[in-house]
Amino acid sequence: xxxxxxxxxxxxxxxxxxxxxxxxxxxxxxxxxxxxxxxxxxxxxxxxxxxxxxxxxxxxxxxxxxxxxxxxxxxxxxxxxxxxxxxxxxxxxx
Amino acid sequence: xxxxxxxxxxxxxxxxxxxxxxxxxxxxxxxxxxxxxxxxxxxxxxxxxxxxxxxxxxxxxxxxxxxxxxxxxxxxxxxxxxxxxxxxxxxxxxxxxxxxxxxxxxxxxxxxxxxxxxxxxxxxxxxxxxxxxxxxxxxxxxxxxxxxxxxxxxxxxxxxxxxxxxxxxxxxxxxxxxxxxxxxxxxxxxxxxxxxxxxxxxxxxxxxxxxxxxxxxxxxxxxxxxxxxxxxxxxxxxxxxxxxxxxxxxxxxxxxxxxxxxxxxxxxxxxxxxxxxxxxxxxxxxxxxxxxxxxxxxxxxxxxxxxxxxxxx
Numbered sequence: 001x002x003x004x005x006x007x008x009x010x011x012x013x014x015x016x017x018x019x020x021x022x023x024x025x026x027x028x029x030x031x032x033x034x035x036x037x038x039x040x041x042x043x044x045x046x047x048x049x050x051x052x053x054x055x056x057x058x059x060x061x062x063x064x065x066x067x068x069x070x071x072x073x074x075x076x077x078x079x080x081x082x083x084x085x086x087x088x089x090x091x092x093x094x
Numbered sequence: 095x096x097x098x099x100x101x102x103x104x105x106x107x108x109x110x111x112x113x114x115x116x117x118x119x120x121x122x123x124x125x126x127x128x129x130x131x132x133x134x135x136x137x138x139x140x141x142x143x144x145x146x147x148x149x150x151x152x153x154x155x156x157x158x159x160x161x162x163x164x165x166x167x168x169x170x171x172x173x174x175x176x177x178x179x180x181x182x183x184x185x186x187x188x189x190x191x192x193x194x195x196x197x198x199x200x201x202x203x204x205x206x207x208x209x210x211x212x213x214x215x216x217x218x219x220x221x222x223x224x225x226x227x228x229x230x231x232x233x234x235x236x237x238x239x240x241x242x243x244x245x246x247x248x249x250x251x252x253x254x255x256x257x258x259x260x261x262x263x264x265x266x267x268x269x270x271x272x273x274x275x276x277x278x279x280x281x282x283x284x285x286x287x288x289x290x291x292x293x294x295x296x297x298x299x300x301x302x303x304x305x306x307x308x309x310x311x312x313x314x315x316x317x318x319x320x321x322x323x324x325x326x327x328x329x330x331x332x333x334x335x336x337x338x339x340x341x342x343x344x345x346x347x348x349x350x351x352x353x354x355x356x357x358x359x360x361x362x363x364x365x366x367x368x369x370x371x372x373x374x375x376x377x378x379x380x381x382x383x384x385x386x387x388x389x390x391x392x393x394x395x396x397x398x399x400x401x402x403x404x405x406x407x
Contacts, residue, residue, distance in 0.1 A: 024178075025181075030395075064116045
């Protein structure tokens with residue numbers, strides 16, 4: 001019987017006010033055990049106040065091969081940045 | 095097209111950017127990384143044994159708690175690294191099987207026995223010290239998940255080294271018998287620690303390609319020299335000597351000269367002839383096999399719950 005446990009990706013919130021950040025992965029039979037294992041593997045020194053575990057198979061990622069075309073729409077829209085607009089120096093708070 | 099991909103890979107590596115899991119990479123790069131990271135992960139896991147040997151016999155509750163935390167860290171380090179190999183397409187079960195069948199290696203240092211409690215201190219100071227020398231440059235290795243695992247590991251290794259040195263300082267303030275025990279331990283571990291950096295550059299077959307791919311950042315001999323330079327003042331402060339008559343300061347080079355380790359012994363241990371090779375693998379195999387029912391039961395429990403939840407929904 002193959003009993004290979006599924007892979008879970010682990011995300012940790014370092015402290016209140018920060019986003020959860022991906023820290024690595026681990027194997028566990030179910031979500032509850034994945035959480036407990038994540039606590040033991042990734043937060044032995046107060047590295048987190050909250051953990052998410054996500055089945056690795058549930059993640060859909062953009063393909064690095066299409067990196068350039070995929071992100072191209074943002075490339076030529078300089079008018080989305082505040083520095084695109086020339087405002088006289090003597091106008092305050094802008 | 096392939097040339098295009100290769101060129102992009104080369105450029106990324108040359109510009110000190112990181113290669114990430116889903117990027118295109120040459121087969122050789124992937125294979126070298128899996129081999130190196132798996133070997134490193136196996137070393138952490140096997141490395142739990144020599145020190146685990148002393149947990150039940152630690153001389154105080156304080157030392158026992160420290161040693162437990164350290165051995166637990168080694169398990170954690172192994173897991174960070176196995177996790178990195180899986181981003182390259184390696185399979186965890188397969189790696190464990192290769193380890194217990196002797197088809198993948200681990201650091202030879204763990205094939206030496208821990209005869210006294212002083213060995214716990216010397217392993218922390220010299221063995222983890224050498225590991226830190228090896229690992230700090232790997233925080234800048236070209237493969238992202240490996241570099242990130244190494245950053246976590248290096249932060250924790252500092253505790254390992256300092257607890258070892260503090261343990262030895264405590265023993266050196268004790269009786270003559272304790273001081274002799276420390277010196278004896280240093281005598282046994284010094285040469286194996288120097289061997290941890292691998293064979294001399296002239297004989298290291300993988301170094302050149304690994305440096306070009308920026309997997310490896312320094313050569314074996316460079317790191318070995320650095321380790322000797324760092325260890326000498328620490329030994330003086332501790333009041334111990336290293337068992338090497340050629341070890342002396344070279345004013346001209348601004349570094350220490352030192353003798354060559356016994357490379358015949360090194361290769362003998364690598365090939366399985368060390369004192370503890372068989373014992374280490376047998377123990378790992380037994381732990382894996384004894385744990386099989388737990389893995390099966392947990393998987394069955396998870397499967398049963400999944401069916402129940404489906405029924406309830």
